Amino acid sequence: MSYKDSPYFHVGRASDLTGKDRILYRFFEMVPGILAWGTILLTVILSRFVPTEAAIFIIIFDLYWLLKTVYLSIHLRQNWKRTKHNMSLDWIEMLKPLKHQDLWHMVILPFYDESEEIITKSIAALLKARVNHKQMIIVLGGEERKGIYATEVANSVKAKFEKEFGHFITTIHPKDTPGEMPGKGSNITYAAKEARVKILDVHKIAYEHVMVSALDIDTIVYKDYFACVAWHFYTAEDRYNASYQPVPFFNNNMWDAPALSRVVASSGTFWQMVQQERPEKLATFSSHSIPFKTLHDVGYWQVNMVSEDSRIFWNAFVAHNGNYRVIPLSYPVSMDANLASSFWKTLINIYKQQRRWAWGSENVPYILFNFIKNKEIPLKKRLRASFIQLEGFWSLATNPILIFLLGWLPLILGGKAFNSSVLSYNLPFITRNLMILAMSGLVVSSMIFLSFLPERPERFSKYRKLYMIIQWLLVPFTIVVFGAFPGLDAETRLMIGRHLGFWVTPKHRKSV
C-alpha cells in the first residue's frame, strides 16, 4: 500500500484522528505555539530573575539576527540578479530544442466575490502570455456560497474568452460539502476534478502532458511564465516529483497601496526570493504550478484545511517518501498588494492576510506526524525538514518581538543591581547599533523594490518614488505588527485548538 492511501495522508487536524494518533497530532499542533510562547516567557522570566544572563542572551541573539540578515540579503541579491536575468531570456526560443508540443497548461482560477473586472484582467494577461493558447485549459471556479453572482460572473467571463483558449470551463463548487472546509483548497480541487472529467478524460489528454497552474484570481502572469514553467519541467530530473514555484510579486496595485501595505507585501516577495535561492527550504506558496499527474496521484489539494498551497507540497513530499522538491522558477507572477476602501480596513486586511499565511504552521503537525508514520522517508530529510519548519515559524513569531520589544526587558525587570551594571548600560547601545547595521540592508531592499516597480501612473507625482524608498523605515514596525503578531496569533490559535477558517483577501484596485 502506498503511503498516500494511509488514513493519515489527508489529515487536516487532530480531530480527524482517533486514539493515540489524535493525542500525538494534537500535541504537534501545540508545538509551534509552545515554542513561541516558551521563548517569550523565558525571556521575561530570565529578565526578571537573572537579568545578566537574559541580557547576554539578547546580545547574542541580536548578533545572530544581524548575521542572519546579512546572510539572507546575499541570497536576496543573488535571486534578484537571477530573476532579472530570467525575465530577460527568450523562453520560447529556449524551449525549441525540447519536445514540449504535447504539453497542456491547465490554469485554475478560483474566485469568490471578486469583481468581474479583476477576473477579466487576469485572463487577459493569460492571452498576452507567449504560449499556444489552444493548448490551454482555463478552469474558472466559483463558489455556490456566493449564489447567483458566481454563476453570472463565470458565464459572463466565459462568454468573453472561451474561443480564445483550447478549453474553457466554469465550475461552481457546491457549498456545505461534508468533510470540506470552505476555501480555496476545496474550490480548486473541485475545479481540477471537474476539468479532469470534462476535459482531460473526454479529450483523452494524458495526465502526464498537463501542467496545472493554480493561480490566485488576481494573478497577472508575465509573458513567458508558461514557457518558463515548461522549460523547467522538461529540463528537470524527476520532473513529476517537483512543483514549480514563481516569485510572487504584489505589483498590480503597488502605486495605489499605502506604504505599510507595500512594505509588508514586498517583504513577502523578498522572503520568497530568498527561499528561491535555498530550494531545499522552499515549499509551494500562493500561485504555483504542479504536474497534473502528480496532483492526481496525491489526491489534489486538501479540502479540509486552509493552507492548501503549501500542504500540496508536503502531501507530495510524504507520498514520494521525501523524493519531492520545489523547483524555483525565479520568474515572477504579479498579484495585488492589500488595498481596501479605507486605510484602517487595509491595515486589518494586511493583518488577516498575514495571519492566514502564518496559519501555514498547521503544516507543522502534519509534517511531524507523517514523518513519524512514514519511515520510508530518509531520517536526515525528516529531521532537516522538521527543523526548517519549526525554526521558520518560531522565527516568524518571536524574532521581531525579541529584537524590538523584549530586548529592553532586563532594563525594566532586572532590578537595581542589574541596572547599575555596565552591561545594562551597554545593552541598549549594543542592541541599537547591531540593529542599525542590520537595517542598513534595507538599502538593498529598497533598490530591489524599485527595480521591480511597475511604471508610475501619470496621476502620481514623481516624488512618490521617494516615498517608495523612505517607506522601508517602516520595517521595524511592520515585522512586529504584521509579522510577529499575526504569527503569534495563528500559532496560539493552533495551540489552543481555535482553528482559523479560510479568509478571502478582499481585492480592491483603484486603477482597474
Add this chain to the structure above:
Amino acid sequence: MQPMSYRRRMVFFISFVLLFIVLIPVVLLYSLGYRLGKDLSIAKTGGIFISYGKAGASIYVDNVLKEQTSLFQRGKFLENMKAGDYNVRFDLDGYISWNKIITVEDAKVAEGYPYLIKKEISTTSILKYDGVIEEGEGIVNEDFAKADALFEAPTTTVSTKYKIKVHAPTSTIAYTGSSTTIVSAPTSTIIATKGDIQLLKTETSIDAYYTGDLNAAPFTFCLQKVCLNEIRLLATSSISHVEFLFNRNDVILYSTKDGIYVTEFDARSPRNTHKLINGNNLDFRTFDGTHIVVKDGTEYYNAEII
C-alpha cells in the same frame, strides 16, 4: 543563470557561523565592560552615568572635558573607566558648577544627577497694588493675590508612624564618612511627597522616606550595597519650610532663619548645598516649575533660580 550552488552557499553559511562564533566573545566582553589595554591586556572597566535635563552642559572628569549634553542625549554614559575615585564636575554657563567625587567599580556604573542653580539669581518684587496708590487704596495686583494664596494654603500635616526597612544584601552596614544615618522611628509629619518619596519632618530633622520597593530604590537611599527606606537629610530643628526642587525628587529647597538653601539627597562628597537667598526669617513657595516666590515679612518677590 543557475541558482547559487549548494557548495557556495555552504561556504557562506560556514563563514557566517565562524564569524558568529568569533564575534560572540568579542561583543559580550565589550558589553560587560572589558577593554583592550595599550599593552594588549584585557582590563575590566566601569562607568559613570550623568543625567541632566538641559543641553549644552559640559562634563569634566578630573578637570578633563569628557562629554557635553545635547538636545537628543541629555544623559551621558562615560565608559571605559578604571576602578577608582573620580572628580566629576558639571558645568553650564551662568550656573553654579556641580561637583562630586564618584567612585567607579569594575563592571558597575555609578550615577550622578546634577542640579544647577543660577549664579546670579534675579528677583522681581511683586507689588501689592497696580498703578499709583493714593492713601493706601488701590486694585490688588493679581500676582500678589496669587502669592498670598500660595502662602495661605495649608501644608500637609498628616502624622504617620513608620517602620524602617533595611534591605541589606550584605550583612555589614558601614556609614563612615557620610552624613546619612539610620534614623529611629519617631512620629513624623509628611511635609511633601513626590512620586514614591516623602519628606518627613520630625522634631529634630528633615528625613526622606522611600515608599517603593527597596530593590528599585534610588541610589541615594543606598550606601555600600545596603538600601534603606529612610535617610536623614538635615539634622536641624530650625527649618521653617521645605519643598522639592520643582521636578526633582532628590533635591530640596529649605528655609532657615538666615536664608533659603538648596541641597541634594546625594550624600557623596561634596554634598552640593548652596545658599540661594540671604535674609532673615524668609519663607518661600515653589511656583510654575521655574521660580520661587519669597515672602519677606509682608512683601513678596519672585526669584528665578534655575
